[in-house]
Amino acid sequence: MHTTPEVDSAITVVGAVTRTATPPLDGLRVWLEGTAVSHFMNWSWWAWPTAESLHFVGLSTLFATVIVFDLRLLGMLPGVRPAHLERLIPWGVGGFVLSLSTGALFFTGIPGMYLANPAFWVKTLLLLAAGANLAVYQLWARPRVARLAAGEPMPMLARLCGLGSLAIWTGVLVAGRLIAFYKP
Amino acid sequence: MDPLFAWVEASWPSRWLRESLSIFAFPMVLTLHTLGLALLAGSSSALCLRLLGVARQVPVGALAPLLSLAWCGFWLNAVTGLALVWAYPTKALTNLLFYGKLALVALGVVLLLRLRRHCAGGPASPAPERTRATRRLAALLLGTWVAAIFAGRFLAYTYQRLLVGH
Known part of the structure; x- marks a missing residue:
């Protein structure tokens, strides 16, 4: 049949166009958009602002812990024993979990907007950097900080972790706020 | 009030903030406002948590720099x-909610000023978390910031008019 090659090539072209036009993680987007949570986030007038408010309450709670810890690592708050601050950690984790779960609600609401938003990806990378910074502190700096005698200066690595943490979390906040201004 | 609103909206700083496509106009101001929220609510919450008995080995006086922050x-x-x-x-x-937010922030400021007195005192002064007044003050300040955050966020969803001409 002499028409077959033409049909074949047409199918190939359509297939190629579909492939290039499909953004990455599109399956995730389609699935999330079909969930009841996604519909609720878009349909209810109060769901979105309530989740946003809780997102901000969470970030404030996280910052409460981050600020105290990092100031101590940077040598400020000299009257505080670093080991005594560890009771604050569950509050920081709680704040982070609150912000992460409300963040997941936003993402479920309009996944396509987030996937195509550069500020969202910068924020994601910065969150990974915050995790890496925390891992470095836990593995190499914390054992030495725990043995620190009163009045002894903070080890350089611990200071760097504190400075890095402050910078990274500030970056997370800035990138998060800018998501609203990079809407595709 | 409309003539006053119209005058402000026509002034160049207002127009620049609204209409400039620069990231340094409205986006930066809003971002700094969020950063300020994290500093204010974050630092004072750490202090409140301590006054409520979290990490009670930490001397309250040693956390006084958080007040400046x-x-x-x-x-x-x-x-x-x-x-x-x-x-x-x-x-x-x-x-109307805007005035509610202002009232909540004013309450927060008054409580923060009163908190300063509870953070003063050397090691000889009684452990502040033991006094009921201090705990009540700390809990009230935490609640006030949560309420102020809710009020602030809902402002973006509850306004009736955007600009005078609308």
């Missing part, structure tokens, strides 16, 4: 907040 956050937000109102005076001042 909280004030930095407050002044940053007073300035950026004024800029946000200057950009959209009709949107803010015709929304």
Whole structure:
């Protein structure tokens, strides 16, 4: 049949166009958009602002812990024993979990907007950097900080972790706020 | 009030904040307002948690620098907040919730000023978390910031008019 090659090539072209036009993680987007949570986030007038408010309450709670810890690592708050601050950690984790779960609600609401938003990806990378910074502190700096005698200066690595943490979390906040201004 | 709103909205700082496509206009002011919130609510919450008995081995007096940081956050937000109102005076001042937020922030400031007295005192002074008044003050301040955050966020969803002409 002499028409077959033409049909074949047409199918190939359509297939190629579909492939290039499909953004990455599109399956995730389609699935999330079909969930009841996604519909609720878009349909209810109060769901979105309530989740946003809780997102901000969470970030404030996280910052409460981050600020105290990092100031101590940077040598400020000299009257505080670093080991005594560890009771604050569950509050920081709680704040982070609150912000992460409300963040997941936003993402479920309009996944396509987030996937195509550069500020969202910068924020994601910065969150990974915050995790890496925390891992470095836990593995190499914390054992030495725990043995620190009163009045002894903070080890350089611990200071760097504190400075890095402050910078990274500030970056997370800035990138998060800018998501609203990079809407595709 | 409309003539006043119209005058503010026509002024160049207001127009620049609203209409400039620069990231340094409205986006930066709003970002700094969020940063100020994190500083103010974050620093004072750490202090409140301590006064409520979290990490009680930490001497309260040693956390006093957090108060200065909280004030930095407050002044940053007073300035950026004024800029946000200057950009959209009709949107803010015709929304009752805006006055509710201002009242909550004012309450927070009063509580923060009173908190200062509870953070003073050397090692000889009684452990502050033992006094009921201190705990009540700390819990009230935490609740006030949560309420102020809710009020602030809902402002973006509850306004009746955006600009005078609308």
